[in-house]
Amino acid sequence: MAAIIELQRISKHYSKTIIGVDDVSLDVEDGEFVTLLGPSGCGKSTLLRMIGGFEAPTHGMIRLAGQDVTHVPPYRRDVNMVFQDYALFPHMTVGENIAYGLKIQGRSRAQARDMAVDALALVGLPDKIDQKPAQLSGGQRQRVALARAIVRRPKVLLLDEPLSALDARLRDQMRIEMKHLHEKVGITFIMVTHDQEEALTMSDRVVVMEKGRVAQDGRPQDLYDQPASPYVANFIGTTNFVAGSLTGRSPAGTRIASAAGDFTATADLALPQGAEVTLGFRPEKVRLLAEGETAANVVPGRIAEVIYYGLGLRTTVELAGGTQVHVDCLLPDSLARSAVPQPGAPVRLGIEPHNVFVFAGRVAA
Amino acid sequence: MKKTLTAMLTLGLAAGPALAEGTVNVLTWEGYADPSFITKFEEESGCKVSATYVGSNDDFAPKLLGGGGIYDLITPSIDTTALMIDLGLVEPLDTAAITGWNDIYPKFLSQEGIQRDGAYYGMPYVWGAIAFMYLDSAFPTPPTSIADLWNPELKGKISLWDDKSSIYVAARKNGDMDIYNLTDEQIEKAKAALVEQKPLVRKYWATAGELVDLYKAGEVVISNTWAGYQSGLLKAEGVKVTEFIPKEGAEGWMDSWMVVKDTPNKECAYKFLNMQLSELGQCGVANVNGYSVANAAAAKACMPAEQYAALHQDDPNYLDSLQVWQALGDRFEAYTNAWNAVKAQ
Amino acid sequence: MIARAPRNLSALLVLGIPLLWIVVFMLLPYGIIVTYSFWLKSYPTFKPAFQFGNYLTLLTDVQYLQVLGRTLKISILVSILSLGLAYPFAWWLVFRCRSQALRTWAYMAVIAPLWVSYLLRAYIWKTILGTEGILNSFLMSTGLISEPSSLFLYNQFAMVVTLTYIFIPFMVMPIYTALERIPLNLAEASADLGMGPVQTFLKVTLPLSTPGIAAGFTLTFCLSFGDFIAPFLVGGPDGNLIASVIQTQFGAALNWPLGSALSIVMLIIVLAIVSLSDRLEATAHTGAA
Ligand SMILES: Nc1ncnc2c1ncn2[C@@H]1O[C@H](COP(=O)(O)OP(=O)(O)O)[C@@H](O)[C@H]1O
Ligand SMILES: [Mg+2]
Numbered sequence: 001m002a003a004i005i006e007l008q009r010i011s012k013h014y015s016k017t018i019i020g021v022d023d024v025s026l027d028v029e030d031g032e033f034v035t036l037l038g039p040s041g042c043g044k045s046t047l048l049r050m051i052g053g054f055e056a057p058t059h060g061m062i063r064l065a066g067q068d069v070t071h072v073p074p075y076r077r078d079v080n081m082v083f084q085d086y087a088l089f090p091h092m093t094v095g096e097n098i099a100y101g102l103k104i105q106g107r108s109r110a111q112a113r114d115m116a117v118d119a120l121a122l123v124g125l126p127d128k129i130d131q132k133p134a135q136l137s138g139g140q141r142q143r144v145a146l147a148r149a150i151v152r153r154p155k156v157l158l159l160d161e162p163l164s165a166l167d168a169r170l171r172d173q174m175r176i177e178m179k180h181l182h183e184k185v186g187i188t189f190i191m192v193t194h195d196q197e198e199a200l201t202m203s204d205r206v207v208v209m210e211k212g213r214v215a216q217d218g219r220p221q222d223l224y225d226q227p228a229s230p231y232v233a234n235f236i237g238t239t240n241f242v243a244g245s246l247t248g249r250s251p252a253g254t255r256i257a258s259a260a261g262d263f264t265a266t267a268d269l270a271l272p273q274g275a276e277v278t279l280g281f282r283p284e285k286v287r288l289l290a291e292g293e294t295a296a297n298v299v300p301g302r303i304a305e306v307i308y309y310g311l312g313l314r315t316t317v318e319l320a321g322g323t324q325v326h327v328d329c330l331l332p333d334s335l336a337r338s339a340v341p342q343p344g345a346p347v348r349l350g351i352e353p354h355n356v357f358v359f360a361g362r363v364a365a
Numbered sequence: 366m367k368k369t370l371t372a373m374l375t376l377g378l379a380a381g382p383a384l385a386e387g388t389v390n391v392l393t394w395e396g397y398a399d400p401s402f403i404t405k406f407e408e409e410s411g412c413k414v415s416a417t418y419v420g421s422n423d424d425f426a427p428k429l430l431g432g433g434g435i436y437d438l439i440t441p442s443i444d445t446t447a448l449m450i451d452l453g454l455v456e457p458l459d460t461a462a463i464t465g466w467n468d469i470y471p472k473f474l475s476q477e478g479i480q481r482d483g484a485y486y487g488m489p490y491v492w493g494a495i496a497f498m499y500l501d502s503a504f505p506t507p508p509t510s511i512a513d514l515w516n517p518e519l520k521g522k523i524s525l526w527d528d529k530s531s532i533y534v535a536a537r538k539n540g541d542m543d544i545y546n547l548t549d550e551q552i553e554k555a556k557a558a559l560v561e562q563k564p565l566v567r568k569y570w571a572t573a574g575e576l577v578d579l580y581k582a583g584e585v586v587i588s589n590t591w592a593g594y595q596s597g598l599l600k601a602e603g604v605k606v607t608e609f610i611p612k613e614g615a616e617g618w619m620d621s622w623m624v625v626k627d628t629p630n631k632e633c634a635y636k637f638l639n640m641q642l643s644e645l646g647q648c649g650v651a652n653v654n655g656y657s658v659a660n661a662a663a664a665k666a667c668m669p670a671e672q673y674a675a676l677h678q679d680d681p682n683y684l685d686s687l688q689v690w691q692a693l694g695d696r697f698e699a700y701t702n703a704w705n706a707v708k709a710q
Numbered sequence: 711m712i713a714r715a716p717r718n719l720s721a722l723l724v725l726g727i728p729l730l731w732i733v734v735f736m737l738l739p740y741g742i743i744v745t746y747s748f749w750l751k752s753y754p755t756f757k758p759a760f761q762f763g764n765y766l767t768l769l770t771d772v773q774y775l776q777v778l779g780r781t782l783k784i785s786i787l788v789s790i791l792s793l794g795l796a797y798p799f800a801w802w803l804v805f806r807c808r809s810q811a812l813r814t815w816a817y818m819a820v821i822a823p824l825w826v827s828y829l830l831r832a833y834i835w836k837t838i839l840g841t842e843g844i845l846n847s848f849l850m851s852t853g854l855i856s857e858p859s860s861l862f863l864y865n866q867f868a869m870v871v872t873l874t875y876i877f878i879p880f881m882v883m884p885i886y887t888a889l890e891r892i893p894l895n896l897a898e899a900s901a902d903l904g905m906g907p908v909q910t911f912l913k914v915t916l917p918l919s920t921p922g923i924a925a926g927f928t929l930t931f932c933l934s935f936g937d938f939i940a941p942f943l944v945g946g947p948d949g950n951l952i953a954s955v956i957q958t959q960f961g962a963a964l965n966w967p968l969g970s971a972l973s974i975v976m977l978i979i980v981l982a983i984v985s986l987s988d989r990l991e992a993t994a995h996t997g998a999a
Contacts, residue, residue: 054898074901087899091917100913101903152903423962430755448964451754521860529962566947568864583842584864695753701963708950709773 002066003027004155004188005051010060011212012046020046021057022212028156033182033189037199038209039235044192045160047209051190052081052158065155080149081158085165086141088133088148094120095129098148105152119147122181139170146178150185159191163198175202196236200224208232226267230363233280240286240325242279243362246271252296253353259321261299265356280357283314283326287350288341295350301325303345313340317347325349388413389633392428392436394620394654397490397641402649406640412633420572421528429454429625437628438637443619446478446487447692455623457484462635465642468662472684478692479621487621488638489659491650494687495530495616496592501605503586511538511613514587515558520565524579524588527569529700530616531707533688534589535559537613544616545691552703559707569708573598580604591618593655593676610686617687619659651676740977746970756967764971774955774972781952782979784866785934788873789881792930793923795874796881800922801915804889805897817886821879828876832943835872839863839944864946872944873934880933881926888922889915924987932980952976 005028012020021043028034036044049055051062053074062070069077080101088097098119099112107115120126123143133141142162149157162178163171179202182189193199199206200220208215208223208231215235216228227233230241244258246269253266256279263279271277289295301317304324312330319325327349341347389412391398398416407413417436419425422445429436430452441449449455460466469489473479479487499508503522511534514523525531533544535555541547547555567585570576577598579585590596592608592615599606622641624634640646647658648667657676658664664678677683693700750759768774799820807813823831838844839862846858862868892915900910938953945951952972959969 052902054901073906074898075904075906079902081899081902083895083899085893085895087893087895089896089899089914100900101905104904104909148903421962423964426754426964427961448754563947567860569947571942582836582840584840584860697753698751698963698965701958705955705958705963706771706773708947709776709955710948 004030006063008061035199035203042209043212080154086145119151156188239280260319266354283328285355289348289350297351299349391438393440396654399653444690456626491656492619494592496608498590500586522586524585556703597655617689749967788934789931792881800886868944877930880929884925885922888919921991924990928987
């Protein structure tokens with residue numbers, strides 16, 4: 001597979017102090033579903049708009065299918081965008097909206113109409129062709145925007161927070177439909193979202209952004225299992241952090257000492273002995289050990305709080321040294337409910353070494 | 366609260382008639398009720414004068430027809446007085462109650478426009494010519510004829526009064542001297558002459574101030590004018606203009622005071638008429654507007670010799686040379702229609 | 711039934727007062743004018759009748775059609791010129807002017823003259839366009855002309871310029887509002903779908919601003935159509951407009967019946983334009999709603 005989009009050291013400086021995107025390099029493979037993920041203001045939209053041609057980068061180069069398009073205006077780029085609030089033309093019917101970009105491609109009126117019909121069928125709105133956008137629901141408009149963008153068969157489809165304007169139930173449904181649509185049309189999708197769940201469930205690859213830069217770039221499960229930084233670890237899923245220092249290496253892995261106790265982690269960092277590190281582990285990757293049970297890492301603590309959330313329990317445990325961590329456990333059956341831990345009770349936490357992240361340096365809790 | 370209201374109402378009722386009796390409401394030209402002489406009248410007579418001004422003779426009828434009843438005295442020109450009588454808007458004058466009536470120039474007392482069935486309806490007040498005027502600097506040889514207003518060399522520098530009077534001017538230029546009794550054919554000829562002149566005209570002037578502005582701004586150099594009035598204003602502004610009576614003659618105009626039918630303020634109205642015909646009123650208006658006055662004796666008594674001569678007060682030839690405006694009666698429409706058609710082109 | 715009475719009363723008041731207003735101040739005067747338009751001119755005034763002679767006169771006496779034609783021409787020229795100036799200006803303000811302060815300032819500069827007396831504004835143009843006016847002094851100082859030109863004042867050009875200046879705020883305001891309501895991303899969407907700036911303007915911006923154009927055109931047209939101050943102040947011998955003729959008929963000519971018939975014709979033209987623009991706005995709105 002060849003890279004359809006190549007971003008080479010792209011920056012966008014709105015002014016000396018306002019930096020939208022800072023030195024981003026990224027390749028997107030043909031047919032991939034890539035998501036740009038990050039909190040509001042991290043530069044996702046700016047990056048997407050530069051790919052679409054709506055903003056010009058202040059530094060760097062953008063290639064589309066091998067061609068330098070850095071300064072090519074949007075109407076000459078073989079890329080289409082689904083705008084956050086859809087940007088449907090209110091004075092045109094659904095059909096006219098979808099056919100809007102086809103005439104310029106040299107299609108006849110009849111051809112354009114046929115293609116619009118097909119595109120509408122693809123997004124599941126076959127009977128709305130003669131309605132005006134104002135007569136449609138939010139979800140229907142979203143589908144029309146999708147149809148309008150894909151009908152031109154662009155090399156790349158850009159989606160800026162496409163689901164954010166929908167209610168939760170519809171959003172869940174559209175996630176699946178859009179994923180199916182991606183598989184069906186075989187076009188490269190680049191989507192922007194601040195919703196990690198959306199990113200993880202829909203995309204082949206997620207690019208996590210932080211302050212205009214790429215924090216990590218990888219498959220969803222890699223990001224989840226091997227976050228490159230506390231920022232990523234915390235942005236994707238939840239992570240408990242414990243401050244520690246590297247004490248040595250053993251065949252079982254890296255050894256780390258902390259106020260809460262000693263840990264062994266599979267991860268290996270090229271750090272000298274005594275270096276300050278931060279440990280991380282996910283609440284659902286921790287077990288509350290029963291009497292006599294043991295684990296590779298056993299950390300004692302005291303239950304501070306227990307919250308019941310239907311599917312299971314979220315327990316807050318205070319470790320030696322005062323750090324509080326979360327532990328999630330499922331409740332497999334009603335019987336187990338009698339064994340619900342009580343606040344104040346002493347517990348032991350069991351954590352496998354491969355579930356312990358190690359990051360260089362300390363993070364503020 | 367209620368008491369005050371009643372008190373105020375009673376006061377209002379009591380004051381109402383007294384106030385009305387002491388007031389005279391005049392619908393007139395600017396200058397005819399000027400404070401320079403009206404204030405003295407108010408003090409002496411105890412009658413308060415409240416003046417409303419018109420911009421044209423055409424304003425009298427609509428103002429009185431359109432729910433009038435608030436005016437006691439009006440001053441239409443001699444071509445409009447008959448219309449006022451025909452419309453039944455004015456009442457006959459008690460000439461015996463007007464001192465100085467017999468000192469009015471006979472030429473004015475003999476005007477048909479102010480009489481009906483042996484009674485007088487109008488008291489002659491001021492008069493003048495629709496003279497012509499030119500900018501001194503533009504004419505090495507002074508113009509002497511109406512034809513100069515048709516001179517192609519003066520293209521874009523000519524102005525003419527926006528009034529049916531332009532038909533009179535054009536007719537005289539054509540040699541049709543009986544200007545108030547023109548035939549349809551003659552009117553048609555006058556119209557044609559005006560259409561021919563149109564490309565030469567900078568602007569038809571509608572108000573006195575407008576003509577003054579046109580001269581001041583250097584837009585025009587020759588026009589007709591209300592003798593004595595605009596030239597006086599221009600001289601005050603330092604613009605050197607000269608009035609002249611062309612060899613085709615000029616129209617004369619004369620304004621008369623008329624009493625509105627059934628006025629409740631008859632006493633003050635007659636006091637006012639007497640004042641206007643006296644030296645106070647006659648020299649008052651002559652000093653403000655620069656017009657000649659109708660009372661020969663009063664003029665002689667109150668004007669310095671120089672002014673007396675300048676206003677042609679003792680110049681029978683001048684007066685006789687003027688074709689004093691006449692009511693056009695049912696020919697009125699033919700004249701106005703012709704003039705409107707010229708403007709429409 | 712009894713309980714309903716007071717509610718009916720208040721409903722009657724709520725609806726009745728505006729209704730009374732409309733009847734007394736709109737329908738009644740129109741009714742009077744319509745009635746007059748069938749009367750007969752008869753010296754010294756006019757007498758009641760029911761005949762179409764006044765309307766016939768308007769059709770047969772060429773002077774009325776001449777003036778009507780000229781008034782239409784001037785009003786259309788004013789509207790077109792206003793549109794030609796106002797649209798690019800409003801477009802620039804909405805889409806190109808980056809500085810909020812400059813935008814507010816420029817918008818106010820165009821709108822502010824509305825608070826200045828109409829007469830004064832028309833008068834200003836007299837001093838600008840006159841033979842010894844500002845424009846001539848300027849042209850002479852630049853050496854473009856060697857002696858003052860009288861071509862600027864007292865003609866139809868001066869009327870169009872003055873009326874455009876006076877009524878252009880009524881074109882800018884609705885167009886600005888219409889343009890401002892167009893979401894910025896529609897132009898981006900159009901570019902995204904392959905349309906260049908010109909096509910985007912023609913297919914998106916222009917159609918979506920038609921309600922503003924229609925409203926502006928109607929306002930400037932109707933205001934110019936009924937104007938009689940500009941012809942009086944800056945118009946020349948060939949500057950007679952329909953409103954001045956109506957004024958003459960009610961004044962100098964003392965021919966209220968003919969003046970009324972003219973007013974009715976004028977009213978019909980204005981109503982036709984207004985309903986046409988209403989329809990245009992309505993079609994544009996079903997889309998934008
Ligand atoms: N047109 C602009 N002018 C100035 N600053 C901008 C502009 N657009 C975005 N920014 C700034 O650039 C940064 C990134 O914005 P954006 O790409 O919209 O973030 P995101 O889409 O991730 O929320 C933000 O700090 C934002 O304030
Ligand atoms: Mg964004």
